[in-house]
Amino acid sequence: MTVPRFPPHSNVAIVGAGIAGATCARLLHAAGQVVRAVDKSRGAGGRMATKRLEWTDAQGATHQARLDHGAPGFAIGDRAFADFAGAALGPAGLAAWTPALKAGSRPLPEAGPLLLPQPDMPALCRALLQGIEVTWSFQVDRLLRGPGGWQLEAAGTLLPGLHDRVVLALPPAQAAPLLAPHAPAWAAQAAQAVMEPCWTLIGVAQRPARATGWDLAQPTEGPLAWVMRADARPGRAAPADEAHWVAHACPSWARTHLEQPAAWVQAQLAAALEACVGEPIAWTHATVHRWRYARPGAPRAAGDAPHWWDPALGLGVCGDFLGGAGVEDAWRSGQALSAAVLANGPRPCSNAP
Numbered sequence: 001m002t003v004p005r006f007p008p009h010s011n012v013a014i015v016g017a018g019i020a021g022a023t024c025a026r027l028l029h030a031a032g033q034v035v036r037a038v039d040k041s042r043g044a045g046g047r048m049a050t051k052r053l054e055w056t057d058a059q060g061a062t063h064q065a066r067l068d069h070g071a072p073g074f075a076i077g078d079r080a081f082a083d084f085a086g087a088a089l090g091p092a093g094l095a096a097w098t099p100a101l102k103a104g105s106r107p108l109p110e111a112g113p114l115l116l117p118q119p120d121m122p123a124l125c126r127a128l129l130q131g132i133e134v135t136w137s138f139q140v141d142r143l144l145r146g147p148g149g150w151q152l153e154a155a156g157t158l159l160p161g162l163h164d165r166v167v168l169a170l171p172p173a174q175a176a177p178l179l180a181p182h183a184p185a186w187a188a189q190a191a192q193a194v195m196e197p198c199w200t201l202i203g204v205a206q207r208p209a210r211a212t213g214w215d216l217a218q219p220t221e222g223p224l225a226w227v228m229r230a231d232a233r234p235g236r237a238a239p240a241d242e243a244h245w246v247a248h249a250c251p252s253w254a255r256t257h258l259e260q261p262a263a264w265v266q267a268q269l270a271a272a273l274e275a276c277v278g279e280p281i282a283w284t285h286a287t288v289h290r291w292r293y294a295r296p297g298a299p300r301a302a303g304d305a306p307h308w309w310d311p312a313l314g315l316g317v318c319g320d321f322l323g324g325a326g327v328e329d330a331w332r333s334g335q336a337l338s339a340a341v342l343a344n345g346p347r348p349c350s351n352a353p
């Protein structure tokens, strides 16, 4: 007899291990639900992302650096979120960063510091998912619903197990095709939700000859919206001769140039970064990352629910596009959906098909 590797039945399967899905999973797990999570990536975090760069120098030596290339952190808007994140990560797990802003920059939207999970951005989602069974590198492309529950399929392979309920914690364009056969009205809304793209330049260079005197710039013109000395951030120090740069293009520039070759985009953003720094940059290693769905493009209307939940189907949706615009909103959405699922009452966990 083949023994299944995973529990054959769960109360809730969560698709997506970003902050919305990880929050929902944590709260359901804490309430005694049997939770399974899956993600198409090899690890947690979603757009709370840290990229590992690796390169070989002229002498054949291999080097590595890790740079936060998605959300750079989150502001303390809702104290409850900072407390939730702090409780998951422990006392040393969240560091405050008050960047020195380049003169002439657009002001930061938030008054206080940015909070950064330690040692990297995905650490918060990893902590939230502790004790929860997660299957990585599983890109769900079909949800099947039968009398025994829901099943998840990727490229023709069914994930072993039946699930009473399914939660989609994905960007809307990725949720829409999964919703279409079961909740066409939600699928249509998700397909229409506007998400802003972003091109991000990430790289390691020699330290500038002159100290810049700032570690964050928000240019008022040109392709770049956000330029960050990543090694100035708490817990992200670089070797003394290196400067780590992360530069995000503004949404309008990224939208216009979304399908351009990466090499062309890299050249444009590197030139804009040099203009911002005011001197040539001697790159050791650099690359660009394209985010098709970086952030929601339109604010939610007042009164809109921060999640979707159909108790009869046992199907729910959460994510930043329902919660608002960023990390904290995605957390709020995942939290609200977990409460809705629990309010629906526990369903018996049975293996009957």
Ligand SMILES: Cc1cc2nc3c(=O)[nH]c(=O)nc-3n(C[C@H](O)[C@H](O)[C@H](O)COP(=O)(O)OP(=O)(O)OC[C@H]3O[C@@H](n4cnc5c(N)ncnc54)[C@H](O)[C@@H]3O)c2cc1C
Residues within 6 Å of the ligand: 015, 016, 017, 018, 019, 020, 021, 038, 039, 040, 041, 044, 045, 046, 047, 048, 069, 070, 071, 072, 073, 074, 075, 138, 139, 140, 141, 169, 170, 171, 174, 198, 200, 248, 291, 293, 294, 295, 318, 319, 320, 321, 325, 326, 327, 328, 330
């Ligand atoms: C460049 C950039 C800058 C940002 N700046 C800020 C900022 O300054 N402040 C702020 O608050 N927010 C910022 N954000 C936005 C913030 O990162 C997001 O709002 C938040 O992380 C979204 O969380 P989520 O859980 O809703 O979605 P995600 O983090 O996108 O999580 C979705 C998960 O689903 C997985 N997935 C997708 N499709 C499938 C599938 N078919 N099967 C299985 N898994 C799947 C993905 O791999 C991912 O892990 C930024 C984002 C980017 C990209």
